[in-house]
């Protein structure tokens with residue numbers, strides 16, 4: 163399952179994040195791929211707001227992770243950009259994140275080989291003043307989820 167969408171402005175990225183919040187099953191792992199400034203954190207912000215998070219949604223650039231206790235599950239927003247060695251992933255205890263948690267991982271390549279396999283890979287790219295997004299499922303659960311949440315991409 164794959165879908166592509168043009169995101170003309172920041173509001174569109176937030177709205178797409180909100181769309182991804184629909185029917186979000188516990189335990190889903192997302193890899194968020196794209197250059198600095200591609201809109202990964204913006205997309206997570208839209209998703210979290212749609213799930214009822216009202217406070218400021220911070221980028222975990224310096225903390226590596228922000229955790230959210232949501233009604234149905236915990237959600238972990240990772241940003242591994244500043245990780246220098248994949249072993250930092252182990253040292254921080256991130257391997258023990260519950261399989262019931264939803265994980266959204268920016269810069270997954272930084273911990274290649276240590277992360278849970280993705281259910282959904284989201285690729286964002288910069289197109290002049292706007293963005294393109296492509297979602298691809300990487301597991302049966304991810305495919306079923308994108309079937310419903312990505313329509314009508």
Ligand code: ADP
Pocket residue numbers: 169170171172173174175196197198199200201202203204205268291292293
């Ligand atoms: P990343 O986490 O990928 O480094 P951010 O989410 O921090 O990127 O976004 C970087 C910038 O891109 C922000 O200023 C945001 O407002 C802007 N932005 C997000 N989506 C779009 C879009 N669809 N079109 C134009 N600008 C966008």
Ligand code: MG
Pocket residue numbers: 202203204221241268
């Ligand atoms: Mg970011």
